[in-house]
Amino acid sequence: MALDGIYIYSILCELREKLLHGKVSKINQPEKDEVSLLIRGSDNNSYKLLISASSSYPKIHITENGKTNPLTAPMFCMVLRKYLINARIIDIKQVSTDRIVILDFENTDEFGFNSVYSLIVEIMGRHSNITLIRQKDNSVMDCIKHITPAINRYRSLYPGLNYIYPPKSEKLDPFDFSIESFKNIIKENNLDFDSKLGSKIFTGVSKTISKEIYFRFSGDITINDLDNVYSNIVKFFSSISNGNFSFNSYSENGMIKDFACIPLNFLNECEKTEYKDPSKLLENFYFERDKFQRLSNYGADLSKIVHTNLDRCLKKNQILNDNLVECKTKDIYKLSGEFLTANMYDLKKGQKEITVQNYYSETLEDITIQLNTNKTPSQNIQSYYKKYTKLKKTEEMSLLQLRSNSEEIDYLQSVLTNIKNSEAYTEIEEIKKELIETGYIKFNKKNKKGKNKTPKLSKPLHLVSSDGIDIYVGKNNFQNDYLTLKFADKRDIWMHTKNIPGSHVIVKNNGHIPDKTLEEAAGLAAYYSKAKESVLAPVDYTEVKNVKKPSGAKPGMVIYLTNKTINIIPKKLDNI
Incomplete structure (x- = not known):
């Protein structure tokens, strides 16, 4: 399950079709290792190109999702804006079939002359990077991660240096190799025709594609018949190079197991989901994982303080x-x-x-x-x-x-x-503010210079039950207090997991609340609690008038009487 050179090849086919000769209108850097370019294509449609140098999920694809941008743009973003705003994309290419993508832009420089700049994207795990270079002298204008000699002896990357490509792979290009080179690399390395052969001899071929090659041809050919092996593999890669793509993800027990730009016959027993383009598949696969990891990292310091x-x-x-x-x-x-x-x-x-x-x-x-x-x-x-x-x-x-x-x-x-249930950076910031006000984080007033603006607070989660009744969920203790003590009417129904940390849930009472709505709200109370992964969770519920906040109690802490309890499966509502 990796973004390999073959899949990147399919993405670049899409990018050439939609973005080639397009004009850059906006550039943002929502994350320290991620940039987005808004490009008006030759078809007059606007596309958002996401490029990430994340150590865990590096990628490049067109996206429909947006992120909140920092108030002050990072230096790398400013450099990109200086040289690439209003630039036209004149070429999109891949180095061999490796995980290196080059986007060439033409724009006028500070002296009014046309200049060509290349944005080089290296999708290589923890070594991933995004570098802007000027083509005429191959000089680095800036890169999203500065690499010094202390980090990498082979090459350094920071402004003013000449750009050096990563070491060239000694493997074969799957779209351009001869039978002699194919036979030589097998004999020199004493390789067998197994499920790992493809990834061992070809650049950009993941273990997934290698397994598929073996699955398709292992019944008809052996390593002793190299001519036949060569012939079948050439046909396999020729089909890909001719654009015969089929974008699918394969799931098992509700979890995506793998994805590819070709049918994976060895996963026929898995549930298959088809996509019309590679970007949509990647976005569906990576978005939630990337979001979860970034939020986890963002909240890690707070979690450490709390622990x-x-x-x-x-x-x-x-x-x-x-x-x-x-x-x-x-x-x-x-x-x-x-x-x-x-x-x-x-x-x-x-x-x-x-x-x-x-x-x-x-x-x-x-x-x-x-x-x-x-x-x-x-x-x-x-x-x-x-x-x-x-x-x-x-x-x-x-x-x-x-x-x-x-x-x-x-x-x-x-x-x-x-913190665990947070789904946005603003929610993490509110929890941080809560910890400052409750004295768990020391607030240094000296650091408040130039930060007099009050941050916009996130709103409690608002949903509508299948019966059309409003349900509200607090995502932090400030929101919990607001919902229970200020927002809710005394006749509304208040819910919370029994003796388990979690969110306050308010069900608006307009006269009658059906059992179905109560079950859905209880499922939400269980889902946004510590019992999220449980099979069943006990949820207490009562009218808001029975809920009181003791004097001096911390945010979100209340007491309640005359409640009922329901055991429910933790579950989101479909309209979240």
Whole structure:
């Protein structure tokens, strides 16, 4: 499941058809390793070209999805705008069949002369990069990732240097190879005709395509018949080079297992989904994965802060519980004090112990009490009473702190759940603001210079049930408080997972709420909670008038009475 040179070849066929001779009208850099170019094609339609140098999901394709751009454009974006705005695409090519794409642009330079610039896209995992060069002197104008000699001894990439291509592959070009070179590379490397042969000898051929080659021809040919092997493989790649594409994804148990620009016969048992173009297939496959990973990375620092505080609370919880175990002995000290007081006239300084009668027991058995030989009888008595008083106060304070600590644990777990369920950067920013206001993140006022603008807050999730009733879901604790305490009417239905961190869900009550709507809303409450992956989750629901926020409680923390509980499968609504 990789974006290989063969699939890139199919993408470039699409790009040539739609973008060649098109004009660049906008350039943005929504991510640190990703740029988008709005291009008006020769057919007068506008296309958004997405180019990503992500270490996990590098790619190039036409996209219909948009992202929020930073208020201040990064330097690389500014350089691209300077040289490529209003430029025309004059060529789109691929280096051999490798994962290197070159987009040539023609534009007037600062002196009014026509210049040609190349945007070189290297789709190579963690080595992926996007570099703008000026063709006449091969100089690097800028690149999205600067590579210094300390990072790469073979080549450096930063402004002012001459551009050097990545090391050339010693494998064969699948669209241009002779029978002699084919036979030589097999014999020199002592290769067998197996499912890995294609990826071992051809540039840009992934393991998936290699498996397909083997599946198609393994029944008819062997490694001993190289002429026949050569003939069949040439026909296979000729079909691709002639544009005989079929864009499909293959799923198993609802998860996409693989995709390709040709039919994958070895996956015939999987569910196949057809696409009309390679860009749409890539976008469907990568968009959610890329979004999830970027949001996870974006929220990783917040998660670390929350986990640190959660660990602190859990350790404190253990200490407090240990204190309560010790405090269970407090009555022994009180009784010892009483028994010593009743037998005070039998006490003498220097005694190590005294045996007294337990007059609280029906059998009146004797008990032995240890004494400090350096203390007077009165001091020994007082030491037992002091120990009792200390343990009693410790027990009272421990119980209070245990309750407060438990509430803090619930709150921190709710924040972790909100971070995990975040679907936009603005939601992560709101959680960060929440942690600042609750004191978990120290806010440095010096860093606020030039940032007086109040960020636009995201809105709670709004959905409509199958019965046409409005449902609202809080995506963080600020939104939870807003929905429950300000937005909702006292007759509306409030929902939350039972004893599990999650979102507040409000169902608008306009007179009657059908059971179907209640089930759908409960499914949402379970889905946007820590129980998201559970088979069934318990969800409490009650009227909003029964929900109260205790004085001094943290954001999103409420108490409620007279509720009902429903066990439901966590599930989104289709209109999300």
